[in-house]
Amino acid sequence: MRRGLTVVISVAAVVVSTISFVAPAQAVGNNRTVSRGCGKNYVSSSRYSEGGGWAQTQKQSGDCKGRLSAALQLSSGYRTPRVYGSNLSAFDSTDLGVVVNGLHWGCDNCDLTTS
């Protein structure tokens, strides 16, 4: 009985973490910690008062390999070029247009996370 309960709890935990990982995009500034199997990254973004904005992907903990990257999604549909940083941080900024979301990748072929 105890073993059954443990399995249910572990499945529930994985389901919750999976759901939070693919949560729908919100407006720019949805800054938060994103967990990967190998560690955690902090994704953040903001708009400038006179247009444009910035996005940053930062390593928070763990030993993930590969480099972080960041870009910006504009309301026009255009994206700024993806900026590849180090395994510690990647940053992008634009004065162009209305920033809808920060775009973040924990590695080159990791799934896109928005902030």
Added chain:
Amino acid sequence: MMFRRLTSLSVSLFFLMAACLSCGEAIPDAETKMEAKAQAWALDDGVVTPLEYRAAVEKFVSCLTTSGYNAAIVSLSPIDNLTWLTHLVPSGDPTVYNTQVQRCNLASLSGIEPKYVESHVQVMEESLRPRVRECLSARGVKTTGSETNAPQFNVSAGEATGAVVECILKTARDRHPDLPPVITIRM
């Protein structure tokens, strides 16, 4: 009973596999392999020279202009004295444009630029530094007076990244009105 246990195990394994697929360790995909092959000319010896980096930026811009987009190299960034800033003018279908910019990025610049810039010490243009400090001070952010680049300002400001970025960009644009709309800052 045995069947129920096996079913529970299968369900938990399924979710564990699903979680690992979405957040696990990076595995080189086709794009990453294409990037490594296209930029091997500069990356293979482990060192990217200033001339190789400049050539990579030229390839990036050329890739976009031959694809029909308006793109040009503007100047070396006064923020770090390392990054070549480019001015890209988005046009046409956004999805097509975004895809082509990323293709050109992977074909020319995405590996070479970070390799070059991250391996050198950033040095912010001297005339910008006191103005960045004044801007930060006006926002209640303290600095040490000895910062020489953006990462140092960010550390001094206690990771008040928003204020640091806005002050650096505002100061740089005031001094250099011709800077392009998209600026890369490394912190």
